[in-house]
Amino acid sequence: MNNKYIYSNLASFASKDDNFLGRKYPCSPTLYRGEFQRDRDRVIHSNSFRRLKFKTQVFVYYEGDHFRTRLIHSLEVSQIARSIARALNLNEDLCEVISLAHDLGHTPFGHAGELALSNCMNSDCFDHNIQSLRILILLEDTYKEHKGLNLSINCLDGLLKHNGPITNQELFSNQLPEIFNYNLNFKSLGSLEAQISALADDIAYNCHDIDDGLRANLFSIDNLFDLNFINELFENNKNIQKDEIVRNLLNNLATDLIENSMNKIQINKLKTIDDVYNAKEAIINFSDKVQKGLNEIRNFLKVKMYNHNSVKKWNSKSEMIIEFLFNYFKKNYDKLPNPNSLFSKDRNIADYISGMTDKFALNIYENIN
Known part of the structure; x- marks a missing residue:
């Protein structure tokens, strides 16, 4: 396949051949x-x-x-x-x-x-x-x-x-x-792809720092369920396994990001990548509820993990x-x-x-x- 057509089937506002910005050299x-x-x-x-x-x-x-x-x-x-x-x-x-x-x-x-x-x-x-x-x-x-x-x-x-x-x-x-x-x-x-990468970073380190923190015994599953967001997401089921928590949390965050971003793409009526660059705020984002939950997780990790004595x-x-x-x-x-x-x-x-x-x-x- 000629590389000219690799990105031809993407959304009109995606980064692709017709808006490629070139290279310095x-x-x-x-x-x-x-x-x-x-x-x-x-x-x-x-x-x-x-x-x-x-x-x-x-x-x-x-x-x-x-x-x-x-x-x-x-x-x-x-x-x-x-x-x-x-x-x-x-x-x-x-x-x-x-x-x-x-x-x-x-x-x-x-x-x-x-x-x-x-x-x-x-x-x-x-x-x-x-x-x-x-x-x-x-x-x-x-x-x-x-x-x-x-x-x-x-x-x-x-x-x-x-x-x-x-x-x-x-x-x-x-x-x-x-x-x-x-x-x-x-x-x-930045492009929508740049915005996605930034928030994929947030999803990854929050979910996987929970995984590593539990593995290192810096906090417990019971501690996690003190968070309203976690407690509601897993319906107060404290018998859940560590891997299941991380896997389902990651899926929940990614799904919310996709669905909320789909909605914002429609609301902003994006047609070209210039519409993305000139938007008044980021298009790729979590819902308010999930953003609040993420903030709760960040604060928890700061106290229980990043500021742990060890x-x-x-x-x-x-x-x-x-x-x-x-x-x-x-x-x-x-x-x-x-x-x-x-x-x-x-x-x-x-x-x-x-x-x-x-x-x-x-x-x-x-x-x-």
């Missing part, structure tokens, strides 16, 4: 893959994607074989996003690549590592969402013709707006000024390790591998440390000590 199309399949393949074959295998989601990789890592989380987000996109007749391939790439910029040790690295940057900053773009645009180095993976502008726009339109462009001025050469509209909404204890150690590594390479800059003369010393150190896996960071720390 033009390249010839392939015979049998669509442009967003090509993006996906470039991400999957990248070094940064492989390193997600040993990067923390909540628990450090060696604490158990079945706890999520960043790689597993990204795959789960991708699966959820593709299912939702198919139901809405949108572009599954674009959903997939945005989902797979959205966490490439995470530091070792999860959000604790990110906080520590950002604090080390003084007047500069570090943000993992921006770092994901920095990796894709600058740091992946597999093509002799250019830096980065040269992903489609559609994909980069979707990653840029993972959390919605950009209100603070100053963060990009510090961490990724090159993004301003891509002629992106920072103030518009998690906080490891987070404190993680922050200490990142701070130590940063200060070490600042004092011993000559030991930093392959610094880029176009970037500041702090930025080169941040790029190096943020690219580390948990395992590599721990090994470097122990060897230095």
Whole structure:
């Protein structure tokens, strides 16, 4: 099948051939893959994607074989996003690549590592969402013709707006000024595929953090049923199995997102992708009832899991390790591998440390000590 027709049967407002935004560096199309399949393949074959295998989601990789890592989380987000996109007749391939790439910029040790690295940057900053773009645009180095993976502008726009339109462009001025050469509209909404990937991320981490939290005995099923949303959803059946809770919760959230979004597509009378970009608010969203339930789950996980003493204890150690590594390479800059003369010393150190896996960071720390 010629790739020209791969996306021809999608909704008129989907991301597809007739609204493809091109690439920074033009390249010839392939015979049998669509442009967003090509993006996906470039991400999957990248070094940064492989390193997600040993990067923390909540628990450090060696604490158990079945706890999520960043790689597993990204795959789960991708699966959820593709299912939702198919139901809405949108572009599954674009959903997939945005989902797979959205966490490439995470530091070792999860959000604790990110906080520590950002604090080390003084007047500069570090943000993992921006770092994901920095990796894709600058740091992946597999093509002799250019830096980065040269992903489609559609994909980069979707990653840029993972959390919605950009209100603070100053963060990009510090961490990724090159993004301003891509002629992106920072103030518009992302494509429906970008919106799906963002909320598939919410579904994945809420459901699977419940799974991991129960597995780690940080809270019980009885604790979960203190939540009105969970209690109502499962009709106060506390004899239900852990896997059944996670599976049915995920299905409930995804189904609600699909059905509510179908309704909003009709209400907004979408015809073209410009109607999506120019909409006054996001089209892809949960119903008010389910959004309230999700907020209840987030607050529960914050108290019972993210602020649990065992998690906080490891987070404190993680922050200490990142701070130590940063200060070490600042004092011993000559030991930093392959610094880029176009970037500041702090930025080169941040790029190096943020690219580390948990395992590599721990090994470097122990060897230095």
